[in-house]
Amino acid sequence: MKIIFIILSKILQKGNYVNYNVAEKFAHSQSLKYAKDWLDIKRPLNIPLQPAVIYKNKGWSTFLNTQIHGNKDLASLQDVKKFIITNKILSYSQYARLRNKGKTPYNFPFNLSKFLSNNKVNSIYSLTGILPIRLSDKDKKQLYNYKKLKEYISEIKEIDSQQSYYEYWKKNEVPIFVRKSPPRMKDWKGWDDFLNKKKEYLSYEEAKIKIKEFNFNAGREYFDYVKNNGEIKNIPRTVNQYYSIKNTWKGWYDFLGKKK
Known part of the structure; x- marks a missing residue:
């Protein structure tokens, strides 16, 4: 059993896959229409499950012989947008992972970034309006x-x-x-x-005196109070931010008159 496992491991190493032309010939013989169908067929061990990973800069349409004839057969921008939103794609790498697994339609772009650029769309975020976890450099500039x-x-x-x-x-x-x-x-x-709200607030030292009336023991208690009761008169809701901007904030212990 161990010997079989070792043999299989060696076969499955990237260097032991057949070259692209041989793999392509095998793919053509299967008469598949969509990339997702590739995952369902039986393949020799030296034919990769994820050809897009092994054979760089190729494409599913050529590999499966489902050639797209002219721009009219390419997926529309709206189709791509719908697919991206449905699959909650926020980055090019997410799209590439789905593409490499054969989970994108055969007429979808191999290079999503180039496709969007050709359609005068700056980024995935520009297309969908859905905020990514981290903004791309293009998005940051806007x-x-x-x-x-x-x-x-x-x-x-x-x-x-x-x-x-x-x-x-x-x-x-x-x-x-x-x-x-x-x-x-x-x-x-x-x-x-x-928000263009011009309010006159107490100075830091004056606010310290007023806040003693409430006997807060921690900043958390202060925020709980203003959340439930609204802003204390003449004292900003976010006291730490406001007085930090004024360069007078000395921390919660000092503001509440508590000892460390």
């Missing part, structure tokens, strides 16, 4: 700076607070130029400035 985003948000009547900002983008499609987390922006000046 993000609005602080000033432009502030102007854009000022025109959305439903957004008038930090909470409503996040709630709004949960219900609406996020444009490629909108940042889902504004506080991470380089020029961030606080929610009041961002």
Whole structure:
């Protein structure tokens, strides 16, 4: 049994697969129409399960002899978009993995990035409007700076607070130029400035005196209070952010008058 396992392992090494022409000839003999059908047939051990991985820069249409004749047979941009959304594809590598497993239709592009570029679409995000976990370099270049985003948000009547900002983008499609987390922006000046809410707040030292009335023991208690009761008069909701921007914040222990 051990000897058989060793033999199989050697056969399955990349270097022991037949060359592309031999594999292609075998594929043509199977008269398959779709790449996914390749996974269902019986193959000799020296014919790869994932030919797209072994034979680089080829393509399923040629490999299976299902040649696409002219651009009219290529999948449309809308078909590709629907497929990407249905399969929750957020990156080119995700698409490539599905393609290599034969799970994309035969007339779908081998190179998704090139296909989108030819259709004047900058990225997957531009096509679907679904925010990826990590933005590509192309997407990052399209993000609005602080000033432009502030102007854009000022025109959305439903957004008038930090909470409503996040709630709004949960219900609406996020444009490629909108940042889902504004506080991470380089020029961030606080929610009041961002939402054009001019409020007069107490200085840090004055706020410290006022906050003693509530006898909070930790920052968590403070945030629980403002979440349930609203902003304390003349004290910003996000005190740590506000006074950090003012360069007066000294930490929660100091602000609440507690000893470390």
